[in-house]
Amino acid sequence: MASRAGSVDRCSLEKEYIIPADEPFPSYHRQQNNLLKAKKQFPHLGKVHSQVWQTTIRRLHHTWEAFLKRGHGFPRFKKFGQFKSFVFPQFKDNPINGFTIKLPKIGEVPINLHRPIPYGFRVNQVRVLSKVSGIQWYVVVTIESDVSVPDAPVHGRAIGIDLGLERFLTVSDGSFRDRPKFFKSMQSQLKLLQRSSARKQKGSQNWEKAQTKVARMHHRIANRRKDFHLKTAHQLCDQAPTIFAEDLSAKGLTRGMLRKDCVDAAFGQFLSLIEWVCWKRGVYFAKVNPNGTSQVCPHCLATVSKGLEIREHHCLECGYQTHRDHAAAEMVWRRGLENVVAQGLWGTETACQVGLSGVYDLDKWRGAGMPNCEVGRAIAVPVGSASGGCHAIS
Known part of the structure; x- marks a missing residue:
């Protein structure tokens, strides 16, 4: 059973994801077990932290569940460069030391710390986010504390x-x-950059440079709006x-x-x-x-x-x-x-x-x-x- 409906001569036996007809739909726990087998078969997967792989599989599982619930909108496979973020779900100690952050399997990375971690809070998880075609990187730190903050009451003007x-x-x-x-x-500046990018040979270094310029312009517009x-x-x-x-x-x-x-x-x-x-x-x-x-x-x-x-x-x-x-x-x-x-x-x-x-x-x-x-x-x-x-x- 192919993963998506289509003509027989349009289905690639090398790249298409094939599920046998008698095979049950892959659950989260089955995919986690298959991850251990895949690490033995492909040793380079061990270069990535295990919990990062687990959170990635969970995201994929939630996508499949949403697809089965709505009945349409097949999940699209991520090409190279399309996966924009990954998550470290937990930390034993505070990974931030001054203006560096220590990430498992990566090491210490210099960061521009926008604001210090408040006293009494601990780092819960860290999401590494890529923007502008992998040129700009952000670290989104989620912190937590046992203190309960009540909602603001109705008061004043x-x-x-x-x-x-x-x-x-x-x-x-x-x-x-x-x-x-x-x-x-x-828009006029963006139009010129997009026209220049369209004239480049797709996949060439000049095309990648032009794509980066377009992404920077979109990022600048979004930052000004925010x-x-x-x-x-x-x-x-x-x-x-x-x-x-x-x-x-x-x-x-x-x-x-x-x-x-x-x-x-x-x-x-x-x-x-x-x-x-x-x-x-x-x-x-x-x-x-x-x-x-x-x-x-x-x-x-x-x-x-x-x-x-x-x-x-x-x-x-x-x-x-x-x-x-x-x-x-x-x-x-x-x-x-x-x-x-x-x-x-x-x-x-x-x-x-x-x-x-x-x-x-x-x-x-x-x-x-x-x-x-x-x-x-x-x-x-x-x-x-x-x-x-x-x-x-x-």
Whole structure:
């Protein structure tokens, strides 16, 4: 039984992976046992640390399991240079000594240590990662400690953010950040490098040099984008200790006619990074339902239908007028506060200390005859001041 379906005259008996018809599908433990036999047959396999081989087999096993589960998408064989990383899963002692790291079977390797290992943490595993066609190498160190770090509670001033293409990010307080066009700004340079690479004989030294230049350009674009995302995330954490964002489907955004701009903006990467930065800095972060945030007035909750070409929000019910993205950010902020109230994520505190700025006294609503079921819907009435005042929260 061949590993993939195809015509008989298209199957190579020398290179194709063949499984006998009565042979069971290779499990993880069977592949581990076959690894010992392969080391005896091919002595050069012993040059690689045994645990690196074991983690590689586990990655392959997970790939096979995912293939069997979905029923399509046969795993592709890795050619030379396509395997980008390998893992050392455990260490008995700390492998980092100053600005060198000691890797089994490799020895001490000089590194540019970005930050020291915090006191009380131990190195759990090390992943060696290759980028730019094997020219640049990175060591990703995973550390662990017995200390349990709790999630950040809801506290302080809250803001909502809306992501878009006209403006990369709009905050509910009215501030916004323009979208740098990372790929488009360097597309002409990348086009010249790719054209030069296409004219080289494939496999030659000049072709490899040209491929390296193309990879360096892609790496530079990705680094600039990630640097912008991280700096923006830290700036938002400086603005408020509670942040709400839309739960966007990054995969769905890459299928429309604006897919090139959406991929260049990398909204999915930004949401992942800001969630990590908020956790690291003790900022509460939550995602809300993104459906209809730009089609609802944040002041009176009236439906204001508008197409993508309309960039201004003008409500005919209450007369509220602002930029479309700003109204969407306010709606995100409102939904975030509604979820917080519905989940009961804070106790009896004052908004000046740990409560949410801009949240009115719920007792006043109840005293005004508002039903309890409507309290959670009305908590996010925008206030004129971005800082808000002192409002008791029950």
